[in-house]
Amino acid sequence: GESVGLHLPTLSVQEGDNSIINCAYSNSASDYFIWYKQESGKGPQFIIDIRSNMDKRQGQRVTVLLNKTVKHLSLQIAATQPGDSAVYFCAENTNAGKSTFGDGTTLTVKP
Amino acid sequence: NAGVTQTPKFRILKIGQSMTLQCTQDMNHNYMYWYRQDPGMGLKLIYYSVGAGITDKGEVPNGYNVSRSTTEDFPLRLELAAPSQTSVYFCASSPSGGAREQYFGPGTRLTVT
Numbered sequence: 001g002e003s004v005g006l007h008l009p010t011l012s013v014q015e016g017d018n019s020i021i022n023c024a025y026s027n028s029a030s031d032y033f034i035w036y037k038q039e040s041g042k043g044p045q046f047i048i049d050i051r052s053n054m055d056k057r058q059g060q061r062v063t064v065l066l067n068k069t070v071k072h073l074s075l076q077i078a079a080t081q082p083g084d085s086a087v088y089f090c091a092e093n094t095n096a097g098k099s100t101f102g103d104g105t106t107l108t109v110k111p
Numbered sequence: 112n113a114g115v116t117q118t119p120k121f122r123i124l125k126i127g128q129s130m131t132l133q134c135t136q137d138m139n140h141n142y143m144y145w146y147r148q149d150p151g152m153g154l155k156l157i158y159y160s161v162g163a164g165i166t167d168k169g170e171v172p173n174g175y176n177v178s179r180s181t182t183e184d185f186p187l188r189l190e191l192a193a194p195s196q197t198s199v200y201f202c203a204s205s206p207s208g209g210a211r212e213q214y215f216g217p218g219t220r221l222t223v224t
Binding site for chain 1: 115146151152153156159169170203212214215216217
C-alpha cells in the first residue's frame with residue numbers, strides 16, 4: 001500500500017549547523033513530494049515541493065533532494081536557526097485531491 | 112485575507128454526542144480538505160472536495176460526514192462521537208489538486224470522553 005515514512009523521529013542540531021531530514025516513500029506513481037513545517041499548536045505550513053521528474057530543488061535556505069531509484073526524499077536546511085525548531089513532515093501527492101503524510105521528524109535547534 | 116479559519120478551537124464531547132466543525136477560506140480555492148492528527152503522528156485525510164457540490168472520501172472517513180454548498184465553507188460533521196475520534200482536526204485549502212500549496216487552518220482540538 002501507499003506509505004510515506006521518516007527515518008528518524010527526532011533530530012537535534014547546533015544553531016548554525018546544517019540539518020538533513022530524511023523521508024522514504026513507497027509509491028512510484030506520486031506526482032509531487034512536499035515538505036511541511038509544523039510549529040507547536042499550529043497547522044502545517046508549506047515549505048517546498050518537488051515534482052517527480054526533478055531530483056533537486058532549492059528555496060531560501062532549504063533544498064529538497066529526490067532519489068527515485070531508492071525512493072528517498074530529503075530536506076536540507078542551511079545554517080539552522082532556533083526558529084527552525086518544529087516538526088517536519090513529508091507528504092506525497094499520489095492522486096489529484098489526495099495526499100499521504102509521513103509521521104514527522106521533530107527538529108530541535110540548540111543555541 | 113484571513114486564510115483558513117476553523118471554529119471552535121477546542122471542544123469536549125461526551126460519547127454519542129454530535130457536532131460540526133466549521134471551516135471557511137477566503138482565498139477562493141476550489142480544493143478543500145479535512146485531516147485528523149493523532150498525537151505524535153502525521154495527518155490522515157478524512158474527506159476532501161474539489162469544488163462546491165463535490166466531495167469524496169479520504170483515508171479515514173468512517174464516523175464523519177461533509178458537505179460543500181459554497182466555495183468558502185467545508186463543514187465536518189461528527190455523528191455519535193467515539194473516544195477514537197479524539198484528535199486534532201485540520202482543515203486546508205488549495206488552489207490546485209494534491210498537496211501542493213495547501214494552506215492549513217489553526218486546528219480544532221477535540222476530546223471525546
